[in-house]
Amino acid sequence: MADPGFLLIFAISLVAGLFGAMTGLGGGTIIVPVLTYLGVDIKLAIAASMVSVIATSCSSAAAYIREGLVNLKVGMYLEMFTVSGAIVGASITLVSGQDLLFVIFGCVLIGAAVLLFIRQRAPERESADNRDRLSCWLELSGKCEDRAEKKTIVYYPSRAAAGGPLMVIAGMISGLLGIGAGAFNVLAQDLVMGLPTKVSTATSTLIIGVTALAGTGIYLAAGLVDPDLAVPVILGVMLGALGGSFILIRSTNRAVRNYFMVVVIVIGIDMVIRGIS
Amino acid sequence: MTRRLPPLETLVFAILAGGLLLSVALILAGLTWEWILQGTLNTDHPAISAVNVRGLLESITAGSPEGLSPLILLSAGIAVLLMTPYVQVLAAMLFFTFRDRNYRFSAITGFVALVLTWVLFLR
Numbered sequence: 001m002a003d004p005g006f007l008l009i010f011a012i013s014l015v016a017g018l019f020g021a022m023t024g025l026g027g028g029t030i031i032v033p034v035l036t037y038l039g040v041d042i043k044l045a046i047a048a049s050m051v052s053v054i055a056t057s058c059s060s061a062a063a064y065i066r067e068g069l070v071n072l073k074v075g076m077y078l079e080m081f082t083v084s085g086a087i088v089g090a091s092i093t094l095v096s097g098q099d100l101l102f103v104i105f106g107c108v109l110i111g112a113a114v115l116l117f118i119r120q121r122a123p124e125r126e127s128a129d130n131r132d133r134l135s136c137w138l139e140l141s142g143k144c145e146d147r148a149e150k151k152t153i154v155y156y157p158s159r160a161a162a163g164g165p166l167m168v169i170a171g172m173i174s175g176l177l178g179i180g181a182g183a184f185n186v187l188a189q190d191l192v193m194g195l196p197t198k199v200s201t202a203t204s205t206l207i208i209g210v211t212a213l214a215g216t217g218i219y220l221a222a223g224l225v226d227p228d229l230a231v232p233v234i235l236g237v238m239l240g241a242l243g244g245s246f247i248l249i250r251s252t253n254r255a256v257r258n259y260f261m262v263v264v265i266v267i268g269i270d271m272v273i274r275g276i277s
Numbered sequence: 278m279t280r281r282l283p284p285l286e287t288l289v290f291a292i293l294a295g296g297l298l299l300s301v302a303l304i305l306a307g308l309t310w311e312w313i314l315q316g317t318l319n320t321d322h323p324a325i326s327a328v329n330v331r332g333l334l335e336s337i338t339a340g341s342p343e344g345l346s347p348l349i350l351l352s353a354g355i356a357v358l359l360m361t362p363y364v365q366v367l368a369a370m371l372f373f374t375f376r377d378r379n380y381r382f383s384a385i386t387g388f389v390a391l392v393l394t395w396v397l398f399l400r
Contacts, residue, residue, distance in 0.1 A: 006318035044324075051355065058297040058361055065282070065290045072285055076369060076386050083392045138381060206289075209362045210389065216359060217329065217396030226324040227351050231304055234358070238301075 009035070010232035013052070017240020022247065023260045025112055026208070027237035028053050028179035032105065033267050036274075040229065042101050046093060046178030047219035048229040050212050052237040053180045057209025059238055060245070061202075069202035071142040074157055074195065078167045078203075082185075082211040085171025090218035093176050102275030105177050109268030112183040113261050135160040135193075144199055155196050163193040167207075175215035180208035285372050289365055296361025300354045307350030314347065322348050330359055330397040363397060366390050 012034050013027065020027035028049040035045035064070050093101065131141070140157040157163075170184040182204045189200035219225055282290065312318060325333060337353050370386035373379045 051358065054358055054362060055297065055300070058293045058358070062290050062293040062297070065286050065293070068282070068286070070286070072289060072369070073382065076366075076382060076389065079366075079389045080385055083389055087392070087396060209293075210366060210393070213359060213362045214393060214396050217393070220325060220333065220359075221329055223324050225355070227322045227348065227355065230355060231308070231351055234355075235301070235304065 006228070006232050008038075009229065010236040012038075013233045013236025014240040014243075017056070017237035017242075018244040018247075019240070019260055019263075020237070021241045021244025023113070023116065023264055025109075025116065025264060026053065026180040026182050027056060027241055028177070029109055029112065029264065030267070031233060031237060032178055033109070033271055035229075035233075036102075042098050042105075043093060043219075043224055044226055044229055046101070047216070047222075047224035048226065048233040049178035049237075050090075050175075050216045050219060051225060051230045052233045053174075053178070053212035054209050054216065055234045055238045056241045057180065057205055057212065059242065060205040061209060063245075064202035064205055067145075067202070069144050069198055070206050071140065071157070071195070071199055071203050072206070073138065074140050074142070074189070074193070074199075075203045075206040077138060077140065077160065078164060078185075078189075078207055079210045081164045081167040082171030082174065082207055083214040085168040085173075086175030086211045086214040087218060088168075089172035089175025089177075090215040091175075092172075093178075094218065094222055099275045101177075102271050104275075106268045106271030106273075106275060108173055108177060108179075109271060110265050112181075113264045113268065115187055116183050117258070117261055131156050131158050132161060142199070144196065146198075153196060155194070155199065157189075157193045157195055159192050159194070163188050166192055171211050171214075174208065174211045175218070178212075178215070178219075180204075180212065182208055284376070285369065288368055288372060292365045292368055293361060296357060296364065300358040300361065302354075303350050303357060304354035307347045307354060310350065311347035322351070325352060325355070329399070330356065333359075359397070363390075363393050366393060 013031055016030035016034060017027040019030045032045045032049050036042050061070060135157050138160060140160060143152050143154045146153050166188040170181045170188060173184060174181040185204040185207055186200045189195045189203060190197060308318060333356050337349055337356060366386055366389050370383060370390050373382040373386055
């Protein structure tokens, strides 16, 4: 394995964390391809990224919980499905060839960027009370403050029976590629379960940490967690994500975000080409 | 605006924030120590070859032949980070069982805790 050096990995992780937070895709989606450009084995990069997802999740989820935006019951219900998916995903990575991982990573990167792009343009739907029997039984409804409009929004998650199994796929992608797969989490919660966007984004940060932990367990057992790689990635991605969130909250310019999204799609296409060739 | 968080949210927040701070503090202490000892952060530590988190924790508590070392602090930082979401799930399970008496969510968090226990400690 090439040794790019602590400070270089830290600096790259910082930028990746910033980039990931600005696009909403998470630092892992950027750091894994970039580390492979530096000659790092893709499986080691995935394992390091997976550990960094836990750190990013802890800091973001704590902040969102303080804001009252996380629906803990929805999060814990969906974690049942994502942890199972993550174990399957990480196990697939261990037996997969590098080329296949490059292709899958590239495709997921493109897919996630396109999904987020579409979601940005979709108008926020009014939360309607169309709960299914499982959502009622689990008492998943919640409320959050809309600070902009200074009002309390009461919402009723629906279709829990469909949303849960969908999250197995999100968990599998997370475990397979060492990313948070927040874009897929949020999509399932937004479109299937009808959560307000802010709540689904916040709840997703809690879910990705527990999901990443399940995947990390598999990589740890395989001896793929390298402290020389994991430590700068953890610190860099976490600090970058904090900076990115800070900028994002204060930025009103969507063009910058869209520009980042195009870069992510280009990286994704390049990953697919590298895998095929 | 000051908002009073519900008890479960307060508990989860404290575990996540506390775990993360402790983990980062251990990692930074390990890095600082390494910097003082070697004058560089570019080292060649072996990958953590623990079978599971239990093995990792045992290797940390056993220490190195020289006693406490920068690598032990770095490994401890990673171990604390890994344990943070796990402890959060366990705490939520206990909260739902004994405080809230919400047995549906005791079972849900219990299932997640069981899967994580298997992956982290029993595999």
